[in-house]
Amino acid sequence: MECSNQEEERYYRARKKVEDIKGFYGNLTSYVVVNSGLFILNIITSPGHYWFYWPLLGWGIGVLFHACKVFDLISVFGYDWEERKIKEFMEKENQNQKRDQWQ
Template identity: 35%
Template sequence: MSHHHLITDPLERLARRRAGAKLGWYLHAGVYLFVNLLLAVLSMSSGHHWAVFPAVGWGIGLAIHGVVVFVLAGSSGLHERMVQAERDRLAQQGPRS
């Protein structure tokens, strides 16, 4: 299947979105490691250990990103449960004009 074709299968779309989210996290983690290693070298060469502060702050963001991608976006993830709850609520209300 070409990337230029419109993907109409909802499972295929979901699978691609989840795979893209995981790749995004891996990229985020790679940049985190590279930048923080560079900052660690710079801070050690200056005789101070200031690089721990950006590493911890960014690490918290990376951890949250990981939880969202790998925990909440699973097959029983929060988003899917919320979507299903809305479907159920709308089905109980019946069709709207």
Template identity: 45%
Template sequence: MEIRMERDNLELDRLERARKRVKKIKGFYSHLLVYVVINIMIVIINIQDLQPGESYFQYKNFFTLFFWGIGLAIHGLSVFLPDFISGSNWEERKIKQLMDSDKKHWE
């Protein structure tokens, strides 16, 4: 009975972690969509404001794109890089290891 309860708790923990992970991924994709839409609007506005013969390729036209892009890249790395470095089931293995260690400590 205790093993079944432990298995059910582990399953609930995995489900909760999966939900949190999906929420983080969804947040990143929302951020990416807003980044693309807003920067397209900025490009359109900047093109309309150009004087005849003026080049679009000026630093002021890429300021938002560049610095927001750095923030977006950091957001993406924080969402996707942990699994790339430590493997997709690292968190689950570490939780099990800590639970086993704690269980041995109390027995």
């Protein structure tokens, strides 16, 4: 029975990871398409004044952070951190329940 639960948990985590990666690629695709359009619009409407790089830079920072989270490039708040925090909170809850039973 325990093995089945572990398999289900592994499947859930793998599925979540795939959904996260899929979401990142959707974000990246939107970034490229929209910013390409903004570049073309900028060149057509005001070729002497370049403003397209502001949304390119702002959204690019967001895409970079998204990539760091999805691909665990910076492990400060990565999957391992989430798992440790979940276990920590579950352990505290167990300790509180045990304490309440003895009182």
